[in-house]
Amino acid sequence: MNDLSASSRITYGAVPVQAAVVRRIRGLSDKVLAWLFITPTIVLLLAINIFPLVWTIYLSFTNYRANRANAPVKWLGIDWYQTILTDPDIWAAMQVTAHFVFWTVVIETVIGFGLAFLIDKKFRGHGMWTTIILLPMMLSPAVVGNFWTFLYQPQIGLFNYVVGFLTGRSASSFQMLGDVTLSPWAIVIVDAWMWTPYVMLICLAGLRSIPDYIYEAAEVDRASKWRQFWSITLPMALPFIMLAVLFRGIENFKMFDMVNLLTGGGPGSTTEVASITLKRAAFESWRTGYSSAFAIILFVTVFGLANIYVKALNRVKSR
Amino acid sequence: MKALLVAGGALGAVLGSGAMTTPAQAQGKTITLCWAAWDPANALVELSKDFTTKTGIGMKFEFVPWTNYADRFLNELNSRGSLCDLLIGDSQWIGGAAENGQYVKLNDFFKKEGISMDDYMPATVVGYAQWPKNTPNYWALPAMGDAVGWTYRKDWFARPDVQKDFKAKYGRDLAVPKTLDELRDIAQFFQGREIDGKKVYGASIYTERGSEGITMGVSNYLYDYGFKYQDPNKPYAMDGFVNSPGAVKGLEAYKELYKCCTPPGASNSYMSEGLDAFKSGQVALQMNFFAFFPGLHKDPNVGGDKIGFFSNPAATTRATQLGGQGISVVSYSKNQGEALQYIKWFAGGDVQKKWWALGGYSCAKSVLNDPSFPDSAPFAKEFLTSMGMVVDFWAEPSYAQLLQAEQKRVHDYVVADKGTAQEALDGLVKDWKAIFKEEGKKF
Numbered sequence: 001m002n003d004l005s006a007s008s009r010i011t012y013g014a015v016p017v018q019a020a021v022v023r024r025i026r027g028l029s030d031k032v033l034a035w036l037f038i039t040p041t042i043v044l045l046l047a048i049n050i051f052p053l054v055w056t057i058y059l060s061f062t063n064y065r066a067n068r069a070n071a072p073v074k075w076l077g078i079d080w081y082q083t084i085l086t087d088p089d090i091w092a093a094m095q096v097t098a099h100f101v102f103w104t105v106v107i108e109t110v111i112g113f114g115l116a117f118l119i120d121k122k123f124r125g126h127g128m129w130t131t132i133i134l135l136p137m138m139l140s141p142a143v144v145g146n147f148w149t150f151l152y153q154p155q156i157g158l159f160n161y162v163v164g165f166l167t168g169r170s171a172s173s174f175q176m177l178g179d180v181t182l183s184p185w186a187i188v189i190v191d192a193w194m195w196t197p198y199v200m201l202i203c204l205a206g207l208r209s210i211p212d213y214i215y216e217a218a219e220v221d222r223a224s225k226w227r228q229f230w231s232i233t234l235p236m237a238l239p240f241i242m243l244a245v246l247f248r249g250i251e252n253f254k255m256f257d258m259v260n261l262l263t264g265g266g267p268g269s270t271t272e273v274a275s276i277t278l279k280r281a282a283f284e285s286w287r288t289g290y291s292s293a294f295a296i297i298l299f300v301t302v303f304g305l306a307n308i309y310v311k312a313l314n315r316v317k318s319r
Numbered sequence: 320m321k322a323l324l325v326a327g328g329a330l331g332a333v334l335g336s337g338a339m340t341t342p343a344q345a346q347g348k349t350i351t352l353c354w355a356a357w358d359p360a361n362a363l364v365e366l367s368k369d370f371t372t373k374t375g376i377g378m379k380f381e382f383v384p385w386t387n388y389a390d391r392f393l394n395e396l397n398s399r400g401s402l403c404d405l406l407i408g409d410s411q412w413i414g415g416a417a418e419n420g421q422y423v424k425l426n427d428f429f430k431k432e433g434i435s436m437d438d439y440m441p442a443t444v445v446g447y448a449q450w451p452k453n454t455p456n457y458w459a460l461p462a463m464g465d466a467v468g469w470t471y472r473k474d475w476f477a478r479p480d481v482q483k484d485f486k487a488k489y490g491r492d493l494a495v496p497k498t499l500d501e502l503r504d505i506a507q508f509f510q511g512r513e514i515d516g517k518k519v520y521g522a523s524i525y526t527e528r529g530s531e532g533i534t535m536g537v538s539n540y541l542y543d544y545g546f547k548y549q550d551p552n553k554p555y556a557m558d559g560f561v562n563s564p565g566a567v568k569g570l571e572a573y574k575e576l577y578k579c580c581t582p583p584g585a586s587n588s589y590m591s592e593g594l595d596a597f598k599s600g601q602v603a604l605q606m607n608f609f610a611f612f613p614g615l616h617k618d619p620n621v622g623g624d625k626i627g628f629f630s631n632p633a634a635t636t637r638a639t640q641l642g643g644q645g646i647s648v649v650s651y652s653k654n655q656g657e658a659l660q661y662i663k664w665f666a667g668g669d670v671q672k673k674w675w676a677l678g679g680y681s682c683a684k685s686v687l688n689d690p691s692f693p694d695s696a697p698f699a700k701e702f703l704t705s706m707g708m709v710v711d712f713w714a715e716p717s718y719a720q721l722l723q724a725e726q727k728r729v730h731d732y733v734v735a736d737k738g739t740a741q742e743a744l745d746g747l748v749k750d751w752k753a754i755f756k757e758e759g760k761k762f
Contacts, residue, residue: 067397068419068716154583178586180735264529267586268735269727283390285720286397 060293067286080293090294092269093277099184100191100259100273101252105245107192112199113241117233119200120207130204137197145261148190152176152262177263180270187259187271191252199244206240207233239317246309253302274298349377350657353392353403354644356382358614359463362677369673370664376657385590389530396421396649404652405661407462407644410446415716416647417450422458423648428659429457434666440464443682446711447645459645460662461682463610466630466705467539467640468698469502470597470605470615471495473627475514484508495629499543499572502604502632506580509603521580522604523596524573525589528730531722532589534712535640536606537573537729539631542638542710544569555755555762562744565635570740572634574733586734597621608642609705612698613678628698630705641709643680682706717758724750 028036060081063074084090119130136144151159154172164171176186210232218228256275259265265272278298282291352367354360360382367378381403383391389409395402396416408416416422425448429436436444436457443461450458475481476493485493489504496502506521513519525536538546545565550556560566577585582601585592590607597605598621616622631639646665648658664670671683675695680702686692693700713721725747732743755762 067393067415069397069399070420152584157584172583175584175586178584178734180737260529264527264587266528266730266734268528268731268737270735280723283394285717285723287720 056292057296059289060296062289064289065286066288076289080290081297083290084294084297089269090274090277093272093274096184096269096271097253097255097273097275100188100255100271101249103185103188104191104195104252105248107188108196108199108248109241109245111192112196112244113203113237115196115200116203116207119204133200134197136194139194141194141257142261144190144194145258148186148193149177149262152186178267180267183263183267183271187262190258190262191255194258195248195251199248202240202244202247203237206237209240210236235319239313242309242313242316246306246313249309250302250306253298347375347377348654348657349379350404350652350654350661351379351381351402352405352407352646352661353381353383353395354407355388356384357610359610359679362674362679365677366670366674366679367661369670370661373664374657374660376660378661396651399651401649401651401653403649404654404658405646406649407646408459409644410641411712411714411718411722413447413450413458413645414714414718417456417458418716421650423650423655423659425457425460425648425662426455428662432663432666434460434663438666438684439682440684440687440706442641442706442709443643443645446641446709446714447643447682450714452714459647460666461643462646462665462679463643464680464682464687464702464706465608465610465642465644466702466709467535467606467642468609468612468631468701468705469629470607470612471505471627471629472600472603472621472625474625475509475519475603476627478514481514495627496632498632499540499634503572503576503580506576506604510580517600519600520582520596520602522576522606523585523588523593523602524576524581524606525593526577526581526585526730526734527587527589527592528726528734529587530589531712531726532587533730533733534722534725535589535642537570537733538640538710538712539606539638540569540573540576540634541566542569542640543631543634543636544572545635548713553762555760557748557751557762561748561751562741566744567740569634570729570732570743574740577733609680609698609702610642612702613696616697626697628701630701630708638708638710639705641711643682715758717754720754721751724754 061076061078063076065071115133119126119133139147148159151157152175154160154175157171157176159176160171160174163169164173174182176182214232214236215228218232223231254275255273256279259271259273259276260279263271265276274294275298278291278294281287281294352363354363360380364378364380367380370376371378392403392406392408393412394400396406396408396412396419399421406422408422413422417424428434436448436455439448439461443464444457445452447461448457448459450456476495482493485491485505485508488508493505493508496505502522508521509519510521511518525532527533545563546569547560547563548557550560581588582596585596588596590611593605593607594611594615596602597607597615598618600621612628615626618626631637646662648655648662652658665674666683668683668685671681671686675681675686681687687703687706693703712718715721728743728747728750731737732740737743738746752762
């Protein structure tokens with residue numbers, strides 16, 4: 001009946017061609033129809049994801065510069081890869097990145113999980129506290145960067161004032177953004193401030209997914225709260241915690257905006273993370289081939305590490 | 320050379336980013352002029368109304384804050400965009416824009432219209448118009464002269480108690496410094512001093528890491544101590560010039576000034592941070608580009624009688640960092656004829672005079688060599704002195720790479736206390752050699 005009505009609607013319509021198309025489609029197999037629907041998506045994916053990736057790989061073997069489009073393009077083979085992988089500055093940038101990723105992920109996970117654990121207790125006003133805690137991650141990184149630049153200002157910044165008050169030091173006696181020892185931590189603090197709520201949110205979802213009857217059974221077995229935490233809460237929330245670590249790890253490996261706003265990579269090169277180096281090579285020096293190779297190296301690094309991690313995550317989930 | 324970063328604040332905000340149009344005749348064509356958003360751009364909008372009145376060609380302006388200026392317009396050029404018919408591009412872009420075919424070569428046009436580069440200050444012709452340098456190949460008309468200079472708190476200098484303390488400490492009168500050592504003494508004298516119940520500091524200098532700030536600052540010391548980009552007799556030969564004993568001293572002196580006499584937290588300062596420090600009454604001295612001086616002079620708090628200006632003092636020799644820009648016709652423009660008409664009009668003697676009167680820095684000899692010029696503004700004489708001793712950064716097509724290398728090496732040494740000045744400059748020579756080698760240069 002549906003077929004008939006559909007067919008008649010089209011037959012009586014102003015465009016008889018449509019009816020012919022429908023007749024033709026009705027003769028198609030499910031497989032062909034599936035391909036028909038999925039093809040536009042595949043084409044789009046190829047155009048905006050795969051083609052740029054393949055093109056970047058190609059460019060990484062050449063001396064191409066985007067600002068000299070007319071210059072002859074020379075095939076360099078793996079020269080850029082060799083140059084990058086043997087460049088001490090690049091390794092220094094990778095070290096800075098690793099430091100940043102490690103500490104932000106550790107701090108955000110510990111505090112984020114702790115906050116989720118507290119919020120999960122459903123005390124009075126927990127909804128309001130959840131909203132307040134989530135506020136930083138709702139702000140734009142540009143706003144956060146500028147906001148913290150003022151907070152870190154040695155003469156008028158609130159951060160220095162508070163630390164000075166607590167430690168008895170003069171507020172202007174230390175520079176969070178201008179000191180080689182402190183500046184990497186200044187960025188870690190800002191990132192942790194902004195993204196800990198995100199980790200908290202994921203952990204909270206994990207905690208809320210644990211059925212109450214498991215705790216009730218544990219209570220019947222007279223398991224202590226500590227025992228319940230170690231044997232039930234943590235293992236069951238672990239896949240979620242690991243997911244948060246994965247997301248934050250990948251995000252922070254690519255971190256650019258916050259570092260650029262707070263220190264611009266300085267003092268010296270103390271906070272020059274890989275993405276800053278890459279941006280400078282690609283869009284300031286216009287070394288397109290070189291930066292393509294660097295981008296591929298970074299991509300492979302993240303992809304490889306994320307894959308290993310996902311395998312571990314799946315193992316935890318299947319337990 | 321002028322900057323990638325920040326003019327921001329009150330100066331740039333007046334215009335902000337985005338397009339503006341002057342009243343144009345409805346039937347006429349409209350051309351777009353691209354530049355940075357700052358005070359001189361305001362003056363240019365005002366000035367250009369005469370062009371529209373005279374020719375019927377409407378003017379549209381695309382002004383971008385300094386923070387995004389280079390990114391925005393270099394992207395535009397590199398993507399062969401036709402947004403800008405006229406571009407007031409940074410001096411160091413000339414090499415790349417010329418070699419990549421992004422600017423229209425103006426030799427024939429100048430010849431046809433009787434525009435002579437002899438009518439402009441030599442330093443501005445070399446800095447803003449020529450590529451290769453010191454050859455008669457012109458890609459721009461010198462438009463906005465600029466250089467690094469200094470401002471000082473004239474009112475603080477004039478205080479009898481301050482004068483007395485200074486004389487007791489240094490055995491001479493507190494006056495505008497003639498040498499970089501004197502400048503350091505003055506900065507040191509004011510550092511941490513209390514004036515009107517407020518703690519003040521010595522000097523605001525350029526230390527910015529991300530774009531070009533510290534390079535633009537340290538150059539004023541390096542040049543004065545004998546730094547040269549290359550052997551004058553053997554291009555691209557840098558050993559013993561970039562890292563000469565004099566250059567090492569200059570770099571050490573800059574670090575000394577940074578360490579002894581800048582406000583806390585000044586590890587990433589450039590133009591806008593300098594303006595903020597000076598306008599808020601925080602510092603006695605400020606290093607900045609002359610383009611900001613008209614605005615500072617008008618400032619209700621620190622301007623007028625309270626501010627004084629001086630050009631970069633000497634060490635073993637005397638020089639200063641070139642700022643400023645030339646105006647070019649973009650080769651992808653669909654309105655090249657009209658854009659050239661604008662350049663012809665802009666080069667006119669009366670227009671150049673009005674340009675200076677409105678707050679732009681003319682590069683025309685007819686304006687600058689006029690006997691009344693030094694007295695035409697409190698900073699005019701110092702500007703003239705500065706333009707007679709300017710040196711510019713590399714204008715090579717690879718200038719950005721060269722700049723990044725210097726930013727890193729110098730910031731590492733001056734701000735991050737990494738290594739020695741000799742190591743920093745030796746490292747810079749190494750970096751620059753590698754860049755030129757990649758460019759296929761022989762040295």
